[in-house]
Amino acid sequence: MEKEFIVYHNPRCSKSRLALQYLDNKEKEYEVVQYLKELPSHNELKRVIGQLGISAEDLVRKGESDYKENFKGKLLTDDQWIDAMITYPKLIERPIVIKSGKAVIARPAERIEELF
DSSP states (O other), rough: OOSSSSEEETTTTTHHHHHHHHHHHOOOOOOEEOOOOOOOOOHHHHHHHHHSSSOOOGGBBSSSSHHHHTTOOOOOHHHHHHHHHHHHHBBBBBEEEEEEEEEEEEEGGGGGGGOO
């Protein structure tokens, strides 16, 4: 059976762990995608960005050293940002929680309520 929620998760991120805890507390079933190990494809990431309703650049973590060293100050297209996030997956903002074709960046975890 397919899970109700999909969570793009980084176990080392406290905000990501809080999102899973939030879903556990609400007794919701979810599938975890450890995107640092299971890299999303270009099309998959493009779909998630569409579900979030944001630009690709808005999903980029600008505090990461990979961003500062390789992309700061550069103007890239959405497709170029997506390729950058696939090459440097730590750039992907997290956690992303998806339900029924809609998605939120669960910072704070209470944003998950928007999907209920």
